[in-house]
Amino acid sequence: MTKLVLVRHGQSQWNLENRFTGWVDVPLTALGVREAKKAGKLLTKEGVEFDIAFTSYQQRAIKTLWLSLEAMEQMYIPVTKDWRLNERHYGGLTGLNKQETREKHGDEQVHIWRRSFDIPPPQIDVDSEFHPSHEAKYAAIDPALLPTGESLKITTERVLPYFEDQIMPFIRASANTIISAHGNSLRALMKRLFDVDDADIPGFEFPTGNPLLIELEDGTTNIISARYLDKKRAKELPPVPKKKS
């Protein structure tokens, strides 16, 4: 049996301030730090020994991974960071307060921007301080690939090829794997692993800093079991799909 853990970063400063965050590199709050450490303690209780870790280019996910691995005394494992595990890019909404945006554009429009599968937010202006081309860490990436406002569908189209090419070879080789990422990049992975329809996937929420432990049949992505380790803060999971073969 192979173990795959998906963990959303602990609470970030802009989760706390209720602002559209996306690619902005905000830090964890004190609560977020506690959630990340607790994630590590919960994983220790389960006795999971990881072989490899993956995370995004964003400090809230990186630090959540570090703090969890530290709590597990497993900081020695290889960690790969890749921008394709970043949060969905929130385009022109980046930095805005979610409640104020509802008051300005209406609940329905904001719900469409946040929870439709394929409707992207307005694109971010190149002059915005939040445009990814202004960040040194993205300088080596082909500018044509850098997102400027993504729907969940577009996010899925960058996360899943990365998952198949770079992560699946390890899972196929039965490596216990932890992926520390973001609400929407993890939704993309949940969609693939649980085989969730386009219309249903936006309805699933990842709680912050709460590891989702998925047990897989060796060499496959057939799910044997899946559960959040912090039961009190667990959210609903999609049904486990039938085994493929």
Ligand SMILES: O=C(O)[C@H](O)COP(=O)(O)O
């Ligand atoms: O980027 C953000 O603002 C959050 O991490 C996820 O936002 P959402 O809950 O609106 O998808």
